[in-house]
Amino acid sequence: MASNRLESLYQCVACDNELSRQSKCLPCLHSVCQPCFLNTLNEAETHCTCPKCHAQFVDWKYFEVSPILEKELMQQEFASLSEFQCNWCSADGISSVAKFWCKQCRKFLCDHCMRNHKRLLDTHISKDLDEMRRSEVIALMMKMQNDCPLHQKELKMYCMQCGNCFCNECFTMHANNPMTPCINVTPLSVCKEIAKRSKQFSNLKCKMGSFKDDVKASTEKVLQFLSKFKSDCAIKRSQIWLQYESVVDKAKQDALQLNEKIDDEMQEMFAKCDRMTRQNDEILQEISTWLLNFDHLLSKDRQDVELLRGIRMLEKQCPVFRHVLQPTEMNYEMLLEFPDYWCKTIDSLQYEDVGFLTVEKVGNRKITKENRFDLPETRENRYISSIYVNEKEHIFVCDQNNKSLIEFKKNGEIRTEFQFFYVTKDNSFQPSDICSISTESILVVCGCYGNKNLLFLKEKNNFPFFRLTHFYETKTNFVSLCEQNETIFVLDTNFQINSFSKNCTKLEIFQLEGLNDLNRLNSFYYRIYKFLSRIRVDPLCENIWFSNLFYPELICFDLNFLKINSMKKKRKFYDFQLNKLGQIFFCDLNENEICWFPNQKLVQFEEKQDDFLQIFVYEEKYFVCIKKNGRSGIEIFKNFY
Incomplete structure (x- = not known):
């Protein structure tokens, strides 16, 4: 499998053909052959698109063959040659086969050029190529490619600013x-620079190996989760089936009870109707008897005296007659009342989507709020300029207006609010950013205004809970800082990087180049915007990232502060942080959201914030300073997948 991966390095990612020295390596490290590279360009030829990862790049005219593959591709090309060309004739545009090699001139020569060479330079030593092994000739050609083309000497010197080697x-x-x-x-020296870069590369390789182990561990966790998820689904499915069977069984029992109740009601109704029918039959018989008496009384052969006596008798019986003839009203309605449990169960089974299980996609990053701490109120409104979290998850917050450093414990309890005038002896220091030298447990704070612009603080157990170990005095305003390998890099308002050792010894000064858009701002805005910059370190690749609130790009520099990459901002942000995997997180004030660069929303704040938001990422947690209606606080969010 390793050999297959190695072979894939020498194949075009678009057409799988073998690469040549005319191939191009894109900044995403994907290599394409020359024909496929031309196909990646858009119609206006303003940018190219990687056919593998679909990333877009602008400076495509400067792309070359991958330096990792150049030597092997060159060796393959030389090995495929059936004959070698004369260097002098090639310089004149003539094609001729080389027969000799001059050691002093470091040139391949044909028969004609060799004769002229002997007349002019008879002391030079030459070799016949037919007497040399092919591998020796290829080695000579490879060495020629690595020598200075002007002086034919070894490249021994290196320029750090342009990255080129010279004799x-x-x-x-x-x-x-x-x-x-x-x-x-x-x-x-090229050799010394190679040794230095090899050491850095070894460190990066170790970190990449650690990163690989983390990815494997994460993959193992995902597989374990999927296995457990599969078993949980099987258990839940059987539980759901048992629940449905239980529902059906209970529904059957309720239906049987309901049928029995209907049968009882029906029997009772039949009995009642039978009684009413018999009573009506008796009434009909009484009516028939009365009608017979009426008919007999009104017969023609009756005397008047008998008729009068009969009418008097019927009048006396009239109330009884009315009572007997009063009809009985039958207003009976059968009501079928089903139990609520039965009705609701039937409705849910037929018409509702019953959610027994909710499944989320594995690996889809979301965050949820875990906690919130409020900062105590002061006479002046607090302005939080920076936030830092150590390995104990103690939170350190710099308050620029009150010139203090507030430390929270993990449970949100305030350990101390340290006033900087305890160590600076004046009240002019305003903190702008904070970081830590973790190996020494030292906090480093830079500030604007005042004279002591860089403070090294060590925690202690008694009041005022911090002591000053080192400081650096300067008139320059420091706006941001970060730490890498016990070296502190500090950004000032002139867009210069000042590097310091862990003992506060100033090492070097680097000027950040390519910030022309900021330099073109007029003097009023320039005075404001030059304070709204941040630098942060990439823990994975050890690069330094720069951002300004009003600069359209996020710029990446190496440790020599040479620009190696830049990315367009799709959102407007001030502070940002990188996690141990090199992923960038920031707060978008306009949209009121925590985002994952370049444009993925993670969570939205419940209320619109009043000021720029400071953010710090530690492990799987996000610590954000918020401000609403003059009240400042800290909200803590945590990843869940």
Whole structure:
């Protein structure tokens, strides 16, 4: 499998054909052959699109073959040659087969050029290519490619600013050339630079190995989750089936009870109707008897005296007659009342979507609010300029208006509110950013205004709970800082990076280049916006990221502060943080959201915030300083998947 992965490095990611020296390596590290590279360009040829990951890049004209593969591709190309060309003839545009090699000139020569060479340079030593092994000839050609093309000498010097290698003569010309963009070039040995970069690469390789182990562990957790999820689904499915069977069984029992109740009601109704029928039959018989008496009384052969006596008798019996003839009303309605449990169960089974189980996609990052702490009120409204969380999950907050440092314990209890005038002896220091040297348990705070602009603080157990170990005095305003390998990098308002050791010894100063949009701002806005910058370190690749509230790009620099990458901002933000995987998180004040760069929303705040939001990422938690209606606080969010 490893060999298959290695072979894939030498294949075009678009067509799977073998790469050549004309292939191009994109910034995403995907290599494409020359024909496929031309297909990646858009119609206007303003940018190209990677056919593998679909990333878009603008500076496509400067793309070259991958330096990782260049040597092997060059060796393959030379090995495929059936014959070698004369260098002198090739320089004149003539194709001729080389037969000799001159050691001093470091050139391949044909028969004609060799004759002229012997006349002019008879002391030079030459070799016949037919007497040399093919591997020796290829090795000579490879060495020629790595030598200076002008002086045919080994490239021993390195320029850190442009990243090019030179021979001694070319480096002198490069350093003294007034037209070169490199200023104050420091001579560096290629061998020493390779050794230095190899050490950095080894550290990066170790971190990548650790990152690989983390990914494997994460994959294992996902697989374990899927296995458990599968078993849980099977158990839940059987439970649901048993619940439905129980519902059906109870419904059957209730239906049987209901049928029995209906049968009882029906029997009772039949008996009642039978009684009413018999009573009506008796009434009909009485009516028949009275009608017979009427008919007999009204017969023609009756005397008047008998008729009078009969009428008097009937009048006396009239109330009884009315009572007997009073009809009995039958207003009976059968009501079928089903139990609520039965009705609701039937409705839910027929018409409702019963949610017995909710399933989320594995790996879909979401965050939920875990806790909130409120900062105590003061006479002046608090302005939180930065936040930091240590390995004990103690939260440190810099308050610029009150010139203090507030420490919260993990449970939200305030340990102390440290006033900076305890150590600066004046009230002019305003903290702007904070970081830590974790190996020394030292907090480093930079500030605007005042003279002591960089403070190194060590915690202690008694009041005022911090002591000053080192400080650096300067008139320059420091706006942001970060720590990498016990070196503190501090950004000032002139867009310069000042590096300090853990003992507060100033090491170097680097000027950030390419910030032309900020320099074009007029003087009023420039005075404001130059304070709204942040630098943060990438724990994975050890690079430094720069952002300004009104600068349209997020810029990545290496540790020598040479620009190596930039990304367009799709949202407007001030503070940002990177986690241990190099992922960038920030707070979008306009949309009131915590986001994952470049544009993925993670969570939205419950209320619209009044000011810029500071954020710190520690493990799987996000610590955000919020401000609403003059009240400041800290909200803690946590990942869930």
